[in-house]
Amino acid sequence: MSRRTLPRRPPQPLPIPAASLDTRRDTVSGGIVTHLSRRQAIGTAGTLTLTAATLTTGLAATPAAAQHRPRHRPGTGPAPLRRAHAHNDYEHERPLLDALDHGFTSVEADIWLVDGQLLVAHDAVDLDPARTLEALYLDPLLARVRANGGSVHAGHRVPLQLLIDIKTAGDPTYRELSRRLRPYHSILSSATATRVHTRAVTAVISGDRASRLPMTEERTRHAFYDGRLDDLGTAAPASFIPLISSNWNSSFRWLGEGPIPPAERRLLRDIVGRAHAARQRVRFWATPDTPGPARDAIWSELVAADVDHLNTDDLAGLESFLRSGADR
Incomplete structure (x- = not known):
């Protein structure tokens, strides 16, 4: 990654x-x-x-x-x-x-x-x-x-x-x-x-x-396989491929500036819909991760499309976003 x-x-x-x-x-x-x-x-x-x-x-x-202790x-x-x-x-x-x-x-x-x-x-x-x-x-x-x-x-x-x-x-x-x-x-x-x-x-x-x-x-x-978009709709069941992951930039050009193009919104929701119909979850890597309005716009669109996993290195930033009511 x-x-x-x-x-x-x-x-x-x-x-x-x-x-x-x-x-x-x-x-x-x-x-x-x-x-x-x-x-x-x-x-x-x-x-x-x-x-x-x-x-x-x-x-x-x-x-x-293993010697580290949780703070809570x-x-x-x-x-x-x-x-x-x-x-x-x-x-x-x-x-x-x-x-x-x-x-x-x-x-x-x-x-x-x-x-x-x-x-x-x-x-x-x-x-x-x-x-x-x-x-x-x-x-x-x-x-x-x-x-x-x-x-x-x-x-x-x-x-x-x-x-x-x-x-x-x-x-x-x-x-x-x-x-x-x-x-x-x-x-x-x-x-x-x-x-x-x-x-x-x-x-x-x-x-x-x-x-x-x-x-x-x-x-x-004792492990499962992380699929790709070309695994959607294949004979491989969710019991083997429970997760579909893809590079955001391979399918989408929108990076959070301005509204998402309607065609890209339809594509995003089609991917999620097909995966969920097969009981598979969805994750995109390489989404923008610099704090600011563009990242918030991307995350909001992913939540609205019911993408299962939001990818980040900013633990506090994503926690704040999700706990602010964005994921309801």
């Missing part, structure tokens, strides 16, 4: 010189894929390989995210906001927890398969061995759901969407992810060929499209 500078604690980066990186636009997910040079990394079936010394240094230098006591936090999606959530000072404190019900984490570990970062230069998917998301969520009697948001039976954007090769990365999700089965929604069991957290897999095949091969999945 596109990147916006956010305040965050300094990472303990892996020693990969920026000059050795080749950054290219990911046309599938809208993100940035940074490719390591052959001298800096050895790619094995889509994984990145680092030295043991580097891993040890990084682990010792960075505190585990159980039962005292804000009511959850069903449309609020935290894009690049891991770049906030307190990944996951800041979004939950603002009432968000969907968070996004980019993952890289590195020496068998799933590290969370936007770019390869930011990889930190202590910032694993388990440490930043899965372990804190497990503890929170247990403390709240089965809910992410205390007192509210609203599932949290954990959108996991795969940055390395989809097939091997998903297979490792699937293995690592299993110990958290008690909090994760799951699916078989005939049934979906909704639990406190629903993992949805985005990013590299090669994750789709190994997902279809599983008899029991």
Whole structure:
């Protein structure tokens, strides 16, 4: 996904010189894929390989995210906001927890398969061995759901969407992810060929499209697939593709200045209508996210069209917008 500078604690980066990186636009997910040079990394079936010394240094230098504590006591936090999606959530000072404190019900984490570990970062230069998917998301969520009697948001039976954007090769990365999700089965929604069991957290897999095949091969999945507009109206059911995501700029030219063109409004509502008829949710990335009237106009149009997830890096801004009565 596109990147916006956010305040965050300094990472303990892996020693990969920026000059050795080749950054290219990911046309599938809208993100940035940074490719390591052959001298800096050895790619094995889509994984990145680092030295043991580097891993040890990084682990010792960075505190585990699981040690972070929410600012609200159980039962005292804000009511959850069903449309609020935290894009690049891991770049906030307190990944996951800041979004939950603002009432968000969907968070996004980019993952890289590195020496068998799933590290969370936007770019390869930011990889930190202590910032694993388990440490930043899965372990804190497990503890929170247990403390709240089965809910992410205390007192509210609203599932949290954990959108996991795969940055390395989809097939091997998903297979490792699937293995690592299993110990958290008690909090994760799951699916078989005939049934979906909704639990406190629903993992949805985005990013590299090669994750789709190994997902279809599983008899029991603890994750679901993030579809694209060309998945609308296909045979793939909502039990496999519950979410349809798209780059806003691929379908729309309106960026919030002046009224939305009637043809674009009709297109937006047609997309949402088709998805909802198939029991699928809708999310657009790359919508304007600079505070101001244009962003408010975009958000208002998305709410009016019943788009399910509003994408932002500005947690306080979206919370204020939605709690002001915009989402009624």
